[in-house]
Amino acid sequence: MITVEFRDFDDMVAFAKRLAADITGRYETSEDQKKVSPHGDVQKEEEQPDPVQEEQNTAAEENRDEEPTYSLEQVRAKLAELQKAGKRAEVKALLNGFGVAKLSEVAPEQYE
Incomplete structure (x- = not known):
């Protein structure tokens, strides 16, 4: 011991x-x-900042300022997941809100 x-x-x-x-x-x-x-x-002693950690923090802050971008495949997968969860009507209403009938008609800038 x-x-x-x-x-x-x-x-x-x-x-x-x-x-x-x-x-x-x-x-x-x-x-x-x-x-x-x-x-x-x-x-x-004063703790010295870790340069690697500072760089990661800076990169994370920069990414927060930028709007996230999504691919057609990512959005399609999420909508499929929602439909399987019984939210088919909500998915259809979401697409109708963009004035389209199907996801491929939505502009990539609107995927967010």
């Missing part, structure tokens, strides 16, 4: 981060080791 005691929450979080880093294969650099006291305590 192993028992670990922590002075406070931050001490526990620092330990967990070190443990997770060891498990995932990221070993401390000499710079990281300087921040660890002889007792194994990690000194607080």
